[in-house]
Amino acid sequence: MIIVMAASATAPQIDAVVGRIRAAGLSEHISRGTERTIIGAVGDERSLSADMFETMPGVERAMRVVKDYRMVSREVKPDSSVVSIRGVPIGGPQLQLIAGPGAIEDAAQLNALAGELRAQGVRLLRGGAFKPRTSPYAFQGVGEIGLEYLQQAARAHGMPMISEILDVRLLDTFLEYDVDAIQVGPRNMQNVPLLRELGCINKPVLLYRGVSATLSEWLMAAEYIAIGGNHNIVLCERGIRSFEPAARHALDISAIPLLKRETHLPVLVDPSHAGGRGWLVPPLAAAAVAAGADGLLLEVHPSPQDAWCDAEQAITPAELQALQAQLQPLAAAVGRSL
Amino acid sequence: MIIVMAASATAPQIDAVVGRIRAAGLSEHISRGTERTIIGAVGDERSLSADMFETMPGVERAMRVVKDYRMVSREVKPDSSVVSIRGVPIGGPQLQLIAGPGAIEDAAQLNALAGELRAQGVRLLRGGAFKPRTSPYAFQGVGEIGLEYLQQAARAHGMPMISEILDVRLLDTFLEYDVDAIQVGPRNMQNVPLLRELGCINKPVLLYRGVSATLSEWLMAAEYIAIGGNHNIVLCERGIRSFEPAARHALDISAIPLLKRETHLPVLVDPSHAGGRGWLVPPLAAAAVAAGADGLLLEVHPSPQDAWCDAEQAITPAELQALQAQLQPLAAAVGRSL
């Protein structure tokens, strides 16, 4: 912690800051500059907060030196983590596509789609049983039966399955259906009770970024899961809220290299939700692979215009196949396989 | 729903759009302009979504005409609602201050503070037992015991009590302690399972705006509560995320008149969380009252610099008294009393 005193700070005010540092069990280091006195708190600054000092007279501001996240930081664990979803590695040299419908509709349709995806080489199946919707009048998902359909389709085709949880009370249900990776969507990124519960299981968690979360806040949310003991965390960038009305959200492409520097966790990108338009998926997917993403989450539907929700952003299996052909050489160009 | 066809749209493409409108049970109204053909869907547009049309060939874009929220809209209920929190009216001519510590620390301190607040004329007591924190290493609140302290202090001084809920599983606990109004914070604004449960009780709900929620998304969150049958909803503006680093968030002062036009629900402002600095509270509080807010939520602590969390934004009881003196004539100037 560095405390910058105001130009007008008096000696007693400086002494008071020093007193507070010592009271917290740290020692001070004072630097009297030309225009400002700066006080460093030497010791474990996690027992301090900027607030403790910024409310004291004569203090201009206080700044943390060490970041708040530890277990998810690359400083603590320099090697990149590989998270296994029922044997499929996320974060290694092989890029992973996680595909499936935004909302599960019926068993036969999902099963047929899973077969098509598997035949194309897609290794992971995702489908939404519970849908987070802005409007209470919008379709909210088929519910628990969707997990049953998903399980059938996934097991039939030997694909691990992924689904989004909205309600902490349904975690047991997700475990009963043996969902292989549990997705936490943007609206729940800071749902602390849910994060805590997910820290107590050992299923992989796909943690989406909130639409206006800073990278630091996002990593702190991951830290909530990690301190519970579950280190199987995969991050998923899906666009941030901006002033630009032309796309649903702005895919934050810089987040990929920035995260790769800060954390050892794998980073996926969801170009379907970011752009919100099917035709934007290929260029955004290509950009994500080129920038170093470990894989993609893609909404695929046999007939997007008939989809029960998010029709605009889904692509067809045929479009996915074309996309895979396009991504192949890009993956190779960045030293990855698809 | 208005569907704008692309300049290059063909007759069969227009026919397909018409077919889809009819299939949904509405009728079409076609306007062939100089540069574009525009198709209106006549009937209840809530059975349509823009997605249904924007994925069709030849369609440039589709726009809703009617807003999604109904029960909370002023169009449906033109008169302003007054929500009673255990007899204290929110939304009437009298402005309400809801005050108390960000985090409850101990029983004696809270009781003393409640006494001071009551003596100053504050009618509503708020205290946090469960704290939503970005960092898992930050103080998370004293927990359930805090509700007990709050109940004792509130009942001792005849003040209704308000506290924030983080976990849907604790709603029964909140009801057991007879919390008079339940606060939903910004991180939970779109926690749909929680909103649904709150729709099934009849306690007032204080619904905070998410830090990057549009007004429309916020009103849709309120609608989730209202459709469950609970109409005792109070909105609370607390700043939006912006690019400006000087304040924690940007208090969206325009939200007050914009909401007043759109919804009949009362609107409060929380200047403590918006600005994140105690010294910013008075000017922001004054602005909120002048712009038409129905009351304020204020963090008050006997000794902010010793507070266990959010020290920077709390004010002291003495500062609150000074603030009340300052707000008095402002309230009168806008035809309200304090």
Place this chain on the structure above:
Amino acid sequence: MIIVMAASATAPQIDAVVGRIRAAGLSEHISRGTERTIIGAVGDERSLSADMFETMPGVERAMRVVKDYRMVSREVKPDSSVVSIRGVPIGGPQLQLIAGPGAIEDAAQLNALAGELRAQGVRLLRGGAFKPRTSPYAFQGVGEIGLEYLQQAARAHGMPMISEILDVRLLDTFLEYDVDAIQVGPRNMQNVPLLRELGCINKPVLLYRGVSATLSEWLMAAEYIAIGGNHNIVLCERGIRSFEPAARHALDISAIPLLKRETHLPVLVDPSHAGGRGWLVPPLAAAAVAAGADGLLLEVHPSPQDAWCDAEQAITPAELQALQAQLQPLAAAVGRSL
């Protein structure tokens, strides 16, 4: 300047940083903490930049301690400045309204409007001769003749006149027409050649905030004018770009107290441009006065719906009169007169 070394920084890397500090004529102050070594540069840090250090191996980040602006800062000049526009003081106990049409249309209309404004007690007249427009197809203002109309109307009614400059090459023209205060709009806030020229004259400058300018960037723009020798600078807040589509921009009400703390310059608010709707002007104007603004800029047009531009945001002279009646007690409540 404080330089935080990475946890892994080596002794030679620390030495290199020290070498660079000394080379710039400052001295170092080293604090070896538990997790990080922190180096302070003692001396005039304005000869340093964060870049100089952040590109060096072993450096995690470098932070300025002193702000970049000096002449406009309250630290340098603790007393609030009062800027006189042809004898009308901006920044004193009297709040000022600056009113007039967004775009000047014709001489008679402007003259009549000026008479009405003057009769209502408005002391300053503004009118746009040159209009900055997003679209080249939109009305761009009547041009130089507008300054002539403005001069006639202003002088006829004894009101100082204010108009916006778009083109640095027209500054002489503005001086010829003896425009009493020159407005720099949001699009030109960082038009450095223009700011430099305005630093060389002694007419007051009304410097609007760019729609996404931080307060610091805005004050630096003011500093460009001040270092030229012109200290007659008035700041004008007019809303920042946000994700919210309901208002044109988000009036940044917190900017008023934040600026008042940082700078001695007067601060005005333009509620017409911020909200972009006539009906939003009264609540935003009231909020601005309550929060401590030194005055308001208001678009007033005899018949807004016939205005040649920005029709939506103008109010009528009758609405202005009602607004003045509403602002009167608010001004008194904050210790000002109107």
Place this chain on the structure above:
Amino acid sequence: MIIVMAASATAPQIDAVVGRIRAAGLSEHISRGTERTIIGAVGDERSLSADMFETMPGVERAMRVVKDYRMVSREVKPDSSVVSIRGVPIGGPQLQLIAGPGAIEDAAQLNALAGELRAQGVRLLRGGAFKPRTSPYAFQGVGEIGLEYLQQAARAHGMPMISEILDVRLLDTFLEYDVDAIQVGPRNMQNVPLLRELGCINKPVLLYRGVSATLSEWLMAAEYIAIGGNHNIVLCERGIRSFEPAARHALDISAIPLLKRETHLPVLVDPSHAGGRGWLVPPLAAAAVAAGADGLLLEVHPSPQDAWCDAEQAITPAELQALQAQLQPLAAAVGRSL
């Protein structure tokens, strides 16, 4: 133009809207829906503005159907434009790198750098003579002499040269030095007098996006140049302002495909300014190429840590060479050459 009437609109209010449409020379088309009456204005809507209607009683909102830009739109010119900078094509199958120092320092250094760049196959040289800086105390560029150095270096190595203009009064100087493409930076994107002058010459213009400009505003700025007769316009994306502090700006990768759909103009990306860090340049450059950019603008300096400005974001010639090797297969993967 579509005018949506309020639910409560009366027949005379509807008649008034119709009257206004007819007065502007268009005809109306009325659709009476279940909840709203919608009026379409048939004819050239460019003679109408939303303001004209939204100020009328009974009108809820008015929406344009046709976009404001014409000459730069793909609707008007479906084929992609190729802009030649002294014979080097921007927008064709060959991707172009435009490289050079952020700020020109001296003739020998620039000449040596140009030689190195040319030897690496870079075809276009950029260097800043006039630097737009937030702070008046920061280095503002060497000035006109910089254009002389640039000309010498560019001509010596047979590279077209590009430099940024800040001051409209210096356009003649730029033409005297025969600068081959003139860059307009983000701060000047809406400097209308400058855009107008650039519309009157035939040199290519590199139009940067303002840090908070929407794509529509940016294309309107390009339209200002195009209507003057200069169609040699190249767009350059360089990141938008966001709430995320970790990168300088958020590179808006979605802007590339969105622009490619809306306009026929070539689109470049500047990863140096977007990320603001040298180590972010390679992943962002790769993403830009993968997403379909027509080329890159890169800050290259022989010794970034000694650069007179923007040290942090420059890369060395050696790093550029490594980047080119990395981009080669990516370009091939998207069907382009480097």
